[in-house]
Amino acid sequence: MENYYAGNPLNRLSYLRSSQAFLTSALRSAKAKFLPLDSLSPLCKHDKDGARHLHFVGWKDVEAVVGEAEQVFAGVDGKRDEDVPELAVLGLQAKRLGKTRVGDLSHDEKMRYFLDQPALVFLGVDERSAPESAKSLPVSKPDEHSTLETHSPYGEPYWALDVSALPDLKEKILQANEGAKFMELRSGAQTMPTQEASIAAEARALVDWNTRNKFCPACARPIRSVWAGWKRSCIPGEPSADGVDGQATACISRKGVHNFSYPRTDPVVIMAVLSPDGEKILLGRQRTWPARFYSCLAGFLEAGESLEEAVRREVYEEAGIVVGDVGYHSSQPWPFPASLMFGCWGVAKTEEIRVDLDNELEDARFFTRDQVLKVIQSTKPMQLSREQVARIDGKEGASSDKHDLEDAKKKADDEGSFLMPPATAIANTLVRAWATGKLFNQAPASVSKM
Ligand SMILES: [Zn+2]
Secondary structure (H helix, E strand, O other): OOOOOOOOOOEOOHHHOOOHHHHHHHHOOOOOEEEEEEOOEEEEEEOOOOOEEEOOEOHHHHHHHHOOHHHHOOOOOOOOHHHHHHOEOOHHHHHHHOOOEHHHOOHHHHHHHHHHOOOEEEEEEEOOOOOHHHOOOOOOOOOOOOOHHHHOOOOEEEEEEEOOOOHHHHHHHHHHOOOOEEOOOOOOHHHOOHHHHHHHHHHHHHHHHHHHOOEOOOOOOEEEEEHHHOEEEEOOOOOOOOOOOOOOOOOHHHOOOOHHHOOOOEEEEEEEEEOOOOOEEEEEEOOOOOOOEOEOEEEEOOOOOOHHHHHHHHHHHHHOOOEEEEEEEEEEEEOOOOEEEEEEEEEEOOOOOOOOOOOOOOEEEEEEHHHHHHHHHHOOOOOOOHHHHHHHOOOOOOOOOHHHHHHHHHHHHHHOOOEOOOOOOHHHHHHHHHHOOOOOOOOOHHHOOO
């Protein structure tokens, strides 16, 4: 079972993220593809059939803002503090500051320098055209002679670059790539082939994480990107954001294991909850959602909670239903901004619904299999507009008034007619799996005789 935004075809080569030699050759390779993102919207282009595709640019297009390839990944393993003063001042900032070495910058310049550096992330190599024997394996240990050619001779390196704060580059890219636009990933994503969507998901999540984590959570000093965008490292010896001298206290993030140095993945449970007899499914709607839109209940996992416990707690809090058995169906990366959706099923022990407990839902109800099948069979694939996405995200405030709610409830009662999330959402996968008798899929096909 593979949900939308999963199925990434790239070989991420995580063991090469700390190799300066490898990254340098992958950066300036004629085969390198750079996905520019503007405010997290990737550069895309529609083909003649209306399908959306990611649109890439080359090293020559971005070199001036990224910096000399040989210098970009100096000190990239983040191991030696003494590397920092020797780092080259990169890209546009070298020109603006008129200095070549980080060690020559004043404290203020240094802080701005690291804060302003555009996020650059190595996404992996596309080896789909490579013969099996030429695919990169973790056994090929990197050294100072590692290159793209020695590790992945057929690989096409993929990169993501945040161009949000680079208006000149944005304009140049748009002018040189007719028909290409920065398009928000979520609305209209349905027309993007799934493997491209999974690359976009990786790029969006990582650029977002790098952009939002500019200061060390332990000591408030600026942090820098290491491991080609997959780790952020506190810069020792720098003054903290409030000007306190950095020499005085060593940062705790320099020792031991610290999760704030690495990109986050926040677990969410989303569940198909069935009536005690398994013949109905519980769906709910928030008041800000488009009229007649119903979906699976969902919620963030809390600290010290198992998936099963989170399912039971959320369903009880949102709908007053007590859930007994709980199981797992499939998962989906959800890069808005950094979730992993755990698609679960649960069987209710009670049927009396209450939405007045935490007041998160406006309505929740059990739908019959016939009602759900009718929606699956009759509705054209639902395309969410930008406005509807904003509503589902709760950004537009409560826009469905009492009249809309009554109308939605009446329609759901009378006709069994409602709207479901699009096929790109795991909620759709779960509801569809239940309606077609495929929700309990745990026995692996290869050992089905066990
Ligand atoms: Zn720190």
